[in-house]
Amino acid sequence: MKSEQKIMRNSHMLSLLERCKSMTQLKQLHGQMITTAQVSDVIPLSRLLDFCANSEAGDLNYARSVFLHIDRPTVFMWNSMIKGLSNGNEQDRPLSLYRKMQRSGYSPDHFTFPFVLRSCAKISSVNCGRCVHGRIVKTGFEADLYVSSSLIYMYASCADLEAGRLVFEEMPKRNVVSWTTLIAGYVNNNRPDEAIKVFKEMEITEVKPNEITMVNVLVACAETRDLETGRWVHSHLRQIGMDPFLSNSTWNVILATAILDMYAKCGSLKFAKELFDAMPERNVVSWNAMIGAYNQYGWANEAVRLCADMRVADVKLDEVTLLSLLGACAQLGALGLGQGAHAYIEKNNIYKDVAISTSLLDMYAKTGDMHSALQIFHHLPRKDVITWTSMIIGLAMHGHGEDALRLFRQMQVEGILPDHITYIGVLCACSHAGLVDESREYFDSMTNVHGIAPTIEHYGCMVDLLSRAGRLREAEKLVELMPLPPNIAVWSALLSGCEIHCNVDIAERIGNRIEELNPQGSGIYLLLSNIYAKAGRWQAVEMARELMRHKGIEKTHGCSSIEANQPST
Secondary structure, eight states: OHHHHHHHHHHHHHHHHHTOOSHHHHHHHHHHHHHTTGGGOHHHHHHHHHHHHHSTTOOHHHHHHHHHTOSSOOHHHHHHHHHHHHTSSOTHHHHHHHHHHHHTTOOOOTTHHHHHHHHHHHTTOHHHHHHHHHHHHHHTOTTOHHHHHHHHHHHHHTTOHHHHHHHHHHOSSOOHHHHHHHHHHHHHTTOHHHHHHHHHHHHTSSOOOOHHHHHHHHHHHHHHTOHHHHHHHHHHHHHTTOOTTSTTSOOOHHHHHHHHHHHHHTTOHHHHHHHHHHOSSOOHHHHHHHHHHHHHTTOHHHHHHHHHHHHHTTOOOOHHHHHHHHHHHHHHTOHHHHHHHHHHHHHTTOTTOHHHHHHHHHHHHHTTOHHHHHHHHHHOSOOOHHHHHHHHHHHHHTTOHHHHHHHHHHHHHTTOOOOHHHHHHHHHHHHHHTOHHHHHHHHHHHHHTTOOOOOHHHHHHHHHHHHHTTOHHHHHHHHHHOSSOOOHHHHHHHHHHHHHTTOHHHHHHHHHHHHHHOOOSSHHHHHHHHHHHHTTOHHHHHHHHHHHHHTTOOOOOOOOOOOOSOOOO
16 A cells, blocks of 8 residues: 555655756755655656756756765766767866766766767867777677767767778668767867768668758758759758758758858859749858858958848848958958957957957958057957968058067067968068068078978969069079979969060070969069060060960959948948
């Protein structure tokens, strides 16, 4: 009789706990359990603890207090606490409780390990993850799909894709979660080609991809600019009835945005815009995908117009939008529009973001407002290498070579290591300041001190600098010793020097080499023509112009632009 009453009482309490919506109600039920001695009953107590630890309305501190007063917690109770703690910000707490669980004589089960591995992933502790992996093998849970997928996720989060792939290969059975976890791991570790390869392996199995799988594959196609594979993936979505743009499919804004982003990043902007216009629902990511693509491919005016449309649609511009907008302003030289974006940033308190501040600085520098650029730079509490580089390049661009080099030296004093882009700014600064010998020292220190291999851009800067200074033989020798094949820009720099210093002999040698590259622009031929004209070699002038006519190359006319009636933010 007592047993039946206890079952009925527990059943009633469980029913009340299931309907519980707040901690106030929970505490009342807890009090009732204490007064009726139900607090010692495992099932109601487990439910109460789980509500406190894992419900949105719960209280983790209250859960911890309840847990500490339980003499013999069950594995379910340990799991509830570890899960709740793993959802928080302090990942040492679930890991500590996991260790305490084992010291107390309890054996983790297939529900424990995924929560613990998630904590290892959050702190990117591969050593901790390997220890947990060892325990999984000892307890025989490596064959569990959920546990193995969590292991792959942990290794991927710790950038050990080889270990993650090994776990995947050893799985006796794989489901969509395990396949998707591996694909996402490659995408998140900047290995999109391998993500696509794994997806193609998945295609020959009986496991069907879900929306998350397809989103990750589309991201991989976007990152590799692989339009052909991207189109194939989109076509595959249609075949399996998952294309959100078809009338018979369920609308999925995340999947739709991934399709849009893939086409946009692969340069199919017209089709991407058609998809964008056809979207019945757009989120900020959809807008950013289209705006970012316009900016990436140099369609700055379209990016600005779309930002204005975004405001009209009452969608709030976020950091990603503003980065694209500021980039477009820099491209267009639209200072007024950039100042409007700056006002929006300050009004919405986004100013403290380093990336935004650096983009603002870059925008002001490229639009010629060096005073504002320097003001932002000096007021930044934290500066990374991109911030310093943007300021150095901005100063160099506007003829403040000495100031740029002074800033470069200050950057090194403050312990910020320059990168290859910083050195492009430094070499440009030397060019503007006429510091030829110093430029050679900086060029050498790039490799000898910082281990940065010069790129074609660095060689181009050096050739331009030497050529302008009249050291044409030295510039020509540098081109000959380059470990990289010189491009049109490098030859043009040397040829410009020949024009300035009327050196026909070197120009003639360059002309023969350039012809092998089959340039399509008119600049090279006009330079040669001008050099020959200065030397009175009119037959050579006619030959250069005849070559242009033969190749169908027309003279490119110079142009300039001013800012007028730009759309406001």
